[in-house]
Amino acid sequence: MSSSEHGVHVLIFPFPAQGHILPLLDFSHQLLLHGIIITILVTPKNLPILDPLLSIHPSVKTLVFSFPGHPSLPFGVENVKDVGNSGNAPIIAGLSKLYGPILEWFKAQPNPPVAIVYDFFLGWTQDLAQELGVPGIVFYTSGALLVSIMGDIWRNFGAYKGLGFVEFNGLPKSPRFVREHLPSVFQKFKEGDPTWEMVRNGFIANGKSFGSVFNTFEALESEYLGFLKKEMGHERVYSIGPINLVGGPGRIGKSNVDDGGNERVFTWLAECDDGSVLYVAFGSQKLLTKAQMEALTIGLEKSGVKFILVAKQLSAQQEEQGYGSVPKEFEERVLGRGLVIKGWASQVEILGHRAVGGFLSHCGWNSALEAIVAGVLILGWPMEADQFINAWLLVENMKTSVRVCEGPNSVPDPIELGRRISEAMSNDLFKGKAKKLRDEALEAVKIGGSSKRDLDLIVRELTQLKSRKFI
Secondary structure (H helix, E strand, O other), X not given: OOHHHHOOEEEEEOOOOHHHXXXXXXXXXXXHHOOOEEEEEEOHHHHHHHHHHHHHOOOOEEEEOOXXXXXXXXXXXXXXXXXXXXXXXXXXXXXXXXXXXXHHHHHOOOOOOOEEEEEOOOOOHHHHHHHHOOOEEEEEOOOHHHHHHHHHXXXXXXXXXXOOXXXXXXXXXXXXXXXXXXXXXXXXXXXXXXXXXXXXHHHHXXXXXXXXXXXXXXXXXXXXXXXXXXXXXXXXXXXXXXXXXXXXXXXXXXXXXXXXXXXXXXXXXXXXXXXXXXEEOOOOOOOOEHXXXXXXXXXXXXXXXXXXXXXXXXXXXXXXXXXXXXXXXXXXHOOOOEEEEEOOOOHXXXXXXXXXXXXXXXOOHHHHHHHHHHOOEEEEOOOOOOHHHHHHHHHHHOOOEEEOOOOOOOOOOHHHHHHHHHHHHOOHHHHHHHHHHHHHHHHHHOOOOHHHHHHHHHHHHHHHHHHHXXX
């Protein structure tokens, strides 16, 4: 029999959002390098995202099901990027209708998967795994602190429901947040609504998974990884990150559109002093209002710091809705000191350039890890989702970052913003801490490091599942 009939086979089920799919593809790449057979479940419009992985690993099988849809989603939407964070819950509910088709596919396989590795937004998959009699392994594209907090919230939802200020006394360091800074999924939750109840039940089900894989590393979150091991009652809590440092095809192919602007950026960076440039970007989903963009651009101008600003190309409709483009005269005023990239930017490569010393970021988890890997100081402006929690971890707990603004609707005072940017970019103490954290991330993925050890443990665990199955 061929190896494909004998080998260890795993089903990978990503959630269709850029920040979720790419890390899970990088993890799949690592499993493939260890000889594990992979099938990836996607809906048709998300299939092209797999192209970089398929080009490296032609053996990867794809399981493509039509997206069942949801009443609150526009027709044809299959990825969060098309609707923003408000699409998370209906996409989760829509994908849950694939329970039956996956079950049928599974039972028809001559060499069925020995496990299902699923994104933590798809917790309903845990019930499916139990029915099939295989382990469900949850992949967290976020940090362990966030998962610790979310577990506490969902388990004790009634106690937290009416509070304006929440202190998580059961967690290490007792993190504290105003209600508005808790995860968006908690803010938007509608008790009794079938879609939202499914979301909550899915997050609770994740705690019953056979194992948990985190895109983080011990030096960053050892306390919270340890906490989760106690909560779950076993040691199968693995940290394998930063997965973007381990490498994989999830890091490429984010866009096929590049007008040559990025080449211009690197030519400009080559002429800048080490650590002198601030990179400014707010992720793939967030748009700034006109007032926010005006405050940001004036702040950058007043800071006296060299910078690269990534700004999205707005549609006429978005401009009518009050979102802001970079003022034309701004680019003329900062000529030579600042660059504006309109559209996609090669973020990992820019952050990794010796001239870049800071990253003004929304503190999304993937962006935070990319900054850590590059050894640059994060200037945080958390806005939604997990960003306030990530900012707390980096600013208050690790003390490796600074906060310059916060809130989705906040319009910073441009003079104050400029002062904070200037101070942060000239703070050698914080820059030194960022480089130390980078060194710890590098150590984690080396042979003998904590993330390399955990990756090897996962591979061994999956191999043993196959062995037990055929004994």
